[in-house]
Amino acid sequence: MKLIRSLLTGFIAVACFTLQGCSDPAMVIDQNMEIPNHNWTYVNRVKYNVKIEDNTVPYNLYFNVRVTGNYRYSNMFALVKMTSPGKKTLTTRYEFKLANNDGQWLGSGSGNMYSYQIPLRKGFKFPAAGTWHFEIEQNMRDNPLREVTDAGLRVEKAQ
Numbered sequence: 001m002k003l004i005r006s007l008l009t010g011f012i013a014v015a016c017f018t019l020q021g022c023s024d025p026a027m028v029i030d031q032n033m034e035i036p037n038h039n040w041t042y043v044n045r046v047k048y049n050v051k052i053e054d055n056t057v058p059y060n061l062y063f064n065v066r067v068t069g070n071y072r073y074s075n076m077f078a079l080v081k082m083t084s085p086g087k088k089t090l091t092t093r094y095e096f097k098l099a100n101n102d103g104q105w106l107g108s109g110s111g112n113m114y115s116y117q118i119p120l121r122k123g124f125k126f127p128a129a130g131t132w133h134f135e136i137e138q139n140m141r142d143n144p145l146r147e148v149t150d151a152g153l154r155v156e157k158a159q
Contacts, residue, residue: 024156026156026157026158026159027154027155027156027157028050028051028052028059028155028156028157029048029050029153029154029155030064030152030153030154030155030156031048031152031153031154032064032066032150032151032152033046033150033151033152034149034150035148035149035150035151038068038146038147038148038149039144039145039146039148040138040144040145040148040151041138041143041144041145042137042138042143044144045135045136045137046135046136046137046151046152046153047133047134047135047136048133048134048152048153049131049132049133049134050131050132050133050134050153050155051130051131051132052126052128052129052130052131052132052155053129054129055125055126055127055128055129056125057125057157057158058123058124058125058157058158059121059123059124059125059126059155059156059157059158060119060121060122060123060124060154060155060156060157060158061119061120061121061124061153061154061155062117062118062119062120062153062154062155062156063078063080063094063096063116063117063118063119063120063136063151063152063153064115064116064117064118064150064151064152064153064154065096065098065115065116065118065148065150065151065152066107066113066114066115066116066148066149066150066151067098067107067113067114067116067147067148067149068112068113068114068147068149069105069109069112069113069114070112070146070147071098071114071146071147071148072142072146072147073098073099073140074097074098074099074100074101074103075095075096075097075098075099076095076096076098076138076140076145076148077093077094077095077096077138077139077140078093078094078096078136078137078138078139078151079091079092079093079094079135079136079137079139080092080094080120080134080135080136081133081134081135081136081137082132082133082134083132083133083134083135084126084127084128084130084132085128085129085130085131085132086128092120093139094120096116096118098114098116113149117154122158123158134153136151136152136153138151
């Protein structure tokens with residue numbers, strides 16, 4: 001029964017993300033990568049190439065992540081590496097708050113899954129047009145970081 005519920009929850013989440021992507025003209029990319037066995041290792045980086053056609057407009061960048069209710073921490077650290085078309089790289093370490101001090105999850109929940117779309121940068125103007133490469137690496141002490149089901153990136157034109 002748990003397997004069927006988990007599969008149904010996953011299917012509904014994928015369908016919602018897919019339908020949302022089709023109807024959002026501001027979106028450049030909104031993709032998530034499934035984390036094998038829900039164990040996110042340091043070497044299992046989430047990687048995306050993002051084509052920025054207009055660098056004169058501001059963009060919002062978000063970190064997407066889903067964890068199970070068995071995730072052990074109230075936060076998560078991650079390294080986000082942005083590489084420009086000219087091959088210059090900027091790496092930033094972020095801390096993401098996932099739960100209140102009392103343990104209540106801050107993300108949207110369905111069953112035993114909690115989804116987050118957390119701002120990385122708001123109103124960011126890319127210095128150059130072209131294809132930007134993004135890598136997201138979990139940066140917690142635990143390796144692997146257990147109970148992380150998906151991680152990803154959203155880039156949208158700021159409204």
